[in-house]
Amino acid sequence: MDRGWGLTLENSDRVGFFAKEPVFGFNLSPRLDHHRSDGLMMFPVNSGAGEDNAAVSSPPGGEQRVVLGEVDFFAEKKKPVNGVVKKETSHAETSTFRDVDVINTGLQLVTANTGSDQSTVDDGMSPDSEDKRARNELAQLQVELERMNAENQRLRGMLTQVSNNYSALQMHLITLMQQQHNSRADSTQEQEVVDRKSEETKSAVNGGPIVPRQFLDLAPAAVAAAAVSQMADEHSNSSSEERTLSGSPHNNTELSRNKRIGREESPESEGWAPNKALKLNSNSTKPVDQSAEATMRKARVSVRARSEAPMISDGCQWRKYGQKMAKGNPCPRAYYRCTMAVGCPVRKQVQRCADDRTILITTYEGTHNHPLPPAAMAMASTTSAAANMLLSGSMPSADGVMNPNFLARTILPCSSNMATISASAPFPTVTLDLTQTPNPLQFQRPPAQFQVPFPLPPQNFAPVPTPSVPQVFGQALYNQSKFSGLQMSQESTDAAQLQGQSSQHPQLHQPQAHPLFSDTLSAATAAITADPNFTAALAAAISSIIGGSHQNNTNQSTPNNHPNVNTSNSNKSCSSFPGN
DNA sequence: CGTCTTTGACCTGCGC
DNA sequence: GCGCAGGTCAAAGACG
Numbered sequence: 001m002d003r004g005w006g007l008t009l010e011n012s013d014r015v016g017f018f019a020k021e022p023v024f025g026f027n028l029s030p031r032l033d034h035h036r037s038d039g040l041m042m043f044p045v046n047s048g049a050g051e052d053n054a055a056v057s058s059p060p061g062g063e064q065r066v067v068l069g070e071v072d073f074f075a076e077k078k079k080p081v082n083g084v085v086k087k088e089t090s091h092a093e094t095s096t097f098r099d100v101d102v103i104n105t106g107l108q109l110v111t112a113n114t115g116s117d118q119s120t121v122d123d124g125m126s127p128d129s130e131d132k133r134a135r136n137e138l139a140q141l142q143v144e145l146e147r148m149n150a151e152n153q154r155l156r157g158m159l160t161q162v163s164n165n166y167s168a169l170q171m172h173l174i175t176l177m178q179q180q181h182n183s184r185a186d187s188t189q190e191q192e193v194v195d196r197k198s199e200e201t202k203s204a205v206n207g208g209p210i211v212p213r214q215f216l217d218l219a220p221a222a223v224a225a226a227a228v229s230q231m232a233d234e235h236s237n238s239s240s241e242e243r244t245l246s247g248s249p250h251n252n253t254e255l256s257r258n259k260r261i262g263r264e265e266s267p268e269s270e271g272w273a274p275n276k277a278l279k280l281n282s283n284s285t286k287p288v289d290q291s292a293e294a295t296m297r298k299a300r301v302s303v304r305a306r307s308e309a310p311m312i313s314d315g316c317q318w319r320k321y322g323q324k325m326a327k328g329n330p331c332p333r334a335y336y337r338c339t340m341a342v343g344c345p346v347r348k349q350v351q352r353c354a355d356d357r358t359i360l361i362t363t364y365e366g367t368h369n370h371p372l373p374p375a376a377m378a379m380a381s382t383t384s385a386a387a388n389m390l391l392s393g394s395m396p397s398a399d400g401v402m403n404p405n406f407l408a409r410t411i412l413p414c415s416s417n418m419a420t421i422s423a424s425a426p427f428p429t430v431t432l433d434l435t436q437t438p439n440p441l442q443f444q445r446p447p448a449q450f451q452v453p454f455p456l457p458p459q460n461f462a463p464v465p466t467p468s469v470p471q472v473f474g475q476a477l478y479n480q481s482k483f484s485g486l487q488m489s490q491e492s493t494d495a496a497q498l499q500g501q502s503s504q505h506p507q508l509h510q511p512q513a514h515p516l517f518s519d520t521l522s523a524a525t526a527a528i529t530a531d532p533n534f535t536a537a538l539a540a541a542i543s544s545i546i547g548g549s550h551q552n553n554t555n556q557s558t559p560n561n562h563p564n565v566n567t568s569n570s571n572k573s574c575s576s577f578p579g580n
Numbered sequence: 581c582g583t584c585t586t587t588g589a590c591c592t593g594c595g596c
Numbered sequence: 597g598c599g600c601a602g603g604t605c606a607a608a609g610a611c612g
Contacts, residue, residue, distance in 0.1 A: 319583090319584070319585085320584075320585060320586085321585090321604070321605075321606095322586095322587085322603070322604060322605080323585090323586075323587075324601085324602070324603070324604095326601085326602080327600085327601060327602090333602090333603095335603070335604075339584095349603095
């Protein structure tokens with residue numbers, strides 16, 4: 001190496017080539033401060049500007065570059081033209097070294113090139129040179145593509161790991177909450193009996209009615225279950241005091257329902273095969289995950305849309321398992337369960353509205369426990385987001401009283417005709433009405449205080465089968481040719497907005513007061529649905545899905561026909577349960 | 581033959 | 597306790 005090629009690492013982020021003499025017509029243009037005491041010249045390649053570039057490769061001719069990992073060397077060369085050395089443009093791009101091995105590899109490439117006989121180097125203008133240059137660039141592009149693919153794989157792996165960790169942490173949190181809840185249950189129960197007797201005595205003395213108290217559901221369920229049960233309790237006519245004590249109807253209901261759920265969804269039972277043993281084992285303690293699942297199943301999302309079809313296509317596979325005539329509705333109600341995976345707990349009920357039979361009411365319940373096809377993801381994620389937010393938002397206030405208005409504002413801050421929350425139903429239900437005509441004045445961003453400022457989950461990646469990942473509603477939009485771009489762009493926009501709000505408005509974290517608000521994934525997804533633009537897109541997509549197969553439906557929301565979204569405090573939506 | 585739908589029976593919660 | 601209503605099961609039939 002008479003030419004003195006070498007590589008110098010001055011420090012961790014500074015690297016350059018040095019040479020004793022110009023090589024192959026390249027003017028390495030060392031800066032004065034890069035001359036070394038030993039006669040070598042230092043050519044830093046760590047600059048973003050063009051003047052500090054010092055990269056060499058051969059053959060000369062055209063723009064040459066040597067790609068060393070993240071490093072992109074551009075040559076500043078002087079090409080003889082009619083005996084005049086003409087300086088061509090050069091510029092540097094990324095020059096951040098990450099791996100010395102990569103640097104060494106690149107160095108070998110450079111030295112190998114520079115070690116070739118100069119006679120083999122043409123003037124860079126011949127067809128061979130053009131072809132070679134093109135091949136070089138193609139090879140470089142391929143290297144870059146491989147590097148990007150590797151990076152993509154790495155990011156996907158990280159995403160999967162994060163999702164798994166999130167699920168594990170969530171389950172751990174629920175378990176801890178459960179243990180803490182159970183540990184306090186005994187002492188609390190005794191204390192509540194004392195308190196109750198004290199209150200009864202007080203009421204008897206005052207002659208006033210006994211005010212129903214809000215008790216935590218002492219059933220072995222997560223706090224979320226308690227909160228939702230409270231919600232149901234609040235709208236029940238009977239006194240919660242009786243239920244809190246022994247043999248309360250409500251707790252019997254919970255136990256019975258959980259018992260049924262345990263029969264249907266316990267890990268021991270495969271799929272929907274009945275499990276008589278579990279059915280009879282009414283005293284068995286149900287696992288925490290079953291309680292959580294039971295809680296999730298309580299929340300429902302009802303979608304009203306106009307359709308002549310017996311069922312809207314949401315991308316999932318369903319199997320009908322029952323049909324009943326509901327009171328007050330001449331149209332039968334059909335019961336479906338998801339058959340895309342064995343044991344998927346998601347069910348839906350389909351029924352036509354009694355008032356307007358062109359309206360199809362689809363009520364979703366539960367969360368898919370399996371990856372969803374792209375066509376099903378939009379529907380799934382949105383309904384699950386609504387359900388999750390319903391559960392997360394159904395937190396008692398400091399005084400223990402539920403506020404349904406808070407729920408309505410939280411889930412769909414701008415919803416009025418579009419979405420309502422029925423807390424009086426046996427299950428907390430969010431109803432998305434996609435049959436309304438639009439009101440452009442209502443398409444404004446929701447009040448900031450009702451937005452949940454959490455970063456968005458990376459839902460644009462391949463679906464990761466995490467049990468708690470919101471999956472229920474609306475992902476039929478996802479990747480369906482008409483709407484994939486719509487939803488993805490909306491999500492990214494919302495992600496940026498939400499993240500920005502998160503950093504700029506720390507007070508918006510107030511809803512995190514309850515542990516379930518730490519469920520950032522669901523909350524974030526709920527925040528997406530809280531965005532009127534998203535709900536509009538959702539409504540448009542669902543309507544279009546329906547309309548796509550039934551072109552005769554003209555009075556429905558389309559991408560150009562957004563439904564209304566504003567606030568409603570309606571406590572009694574036109575749900576799919578006319579009898580309620 | 582396997583899958584899906586139909587449909588009557590059964591279970592459970594809740595109101596009276 | 598009884599009846600009603602919602603929800604589910606499971607056998608039977610239909611279908612490809």
